[in-house]
Amino acid sequence: MSLRTATASLLILATATSASAADDYWLQEDLPFVDIRLGYGLLPIPGSYKVDVVDYPPAAPFQGVENNTMDTDAAHALSYSIVGGRMDPIGPLFGGELVYTWATQRLQARELDGVPQPIPADSASLQYRTFGGNVLAGAGWALTRNLHVEGLGVLGIGGLDLDFPNGAGNGQNDGEGWYWNAGVRGGIYFTWRKLVIGALCEYTRMAYKAESNWFASNTSVDDSVSGIGWRMEIGYHIQ
Numbered sequence: 001m002s003l004r005t006a007t008a009s010l011l012i013l014a015t016a017t018s019a020s021a022a023d024d025y026w027l028q029e030d031l032p033f034v035d036i037r038l039g040y041g042l043l044p045i046p047g048s049y050k051v052d053v054v055d056y057p058p059a060a061p062f063q064g065v066e067n068n069t070m071d072t073d074a075a076h077a078l079s080y081s082i083v084g085g086r087m088d089p090i091g092p093l094f095g096g097e098l099v100y101t102w103a104t105q106r107l108q109a110r111e112l113d114g115v116p117q118p119i120p121a122d123s124a125s126l127q128y129r130t131f132g133g134n135v136l137a138g139a140g141w142a143l144t145r146n147l148h149v150e151g152l153g154v155l156g157i158g159g160l161d162l163d164f165p166n167g168a169g170n171g172q173n174d175g176e177g178w179y180w181n182a183g184v185r186g187g188i189y190f191t192w193r194k195l196v197i198g199a200l201c202e203y204t205r206m207a208y209k210a211e212s213n214w215f216a217s218n219t220s221v222d223d224s225v226s227g228i229g230w231r232m233e234i235g236y237h238i239q
Helices: 003-027
Strands: 033-044 048-055 062-070 074-085 090-112 115-117 125-142 147-165 172-192 195-213 217-237
Touching (some): 074 125, 147 195
Antiparallel strands (some): 033 217, 048 217, 125 147, 195 217
């Protein structure tokens, strides 16, 4: 074999090896990986509330159910999450997150034991707020070195702060309670150096309880809501 032929063979072999390594590099993440992410989006909240009303002395004794219809069924959501795992190119992912949600809801219509009630034109501005934590578990798939998709199950619990409208619908009283939620989400994430950008869509179901004590009455809710939310996320790729 001539020197020229041997040199050409070595160049071809080196090029093929380099291309193969580049493909492997492109198809896999640096694994395992851990991301810290901040997110903003919208989550479903009740668009109506079935409120149990109990009056006690000195008011005239009464017990009934109000159905309060609100003007919005979504809340702003801020999240802080840590997610990590191993994808080769498919593998398990685990994580946790803190979520804070808030919304302003106005009373649009009310029924008391099925009978429509008058609502003032300038109805009460009711505040809805939650703060809680979620546990995340699922799987990821590395499409390329810089791009992967996630499918995660979500389970969480937290506190609920919910304003209740008064009987006339022009005032409110603060109520407190708790909630738990469960759902599934799918997301896609792009990593460039230490920067992570992604988006997710989530189906969730939330069960909630809250109550408010007035001077001579008690109002309470015990119900659930489900729906689809979304979130944009940006974060830091630790490794």
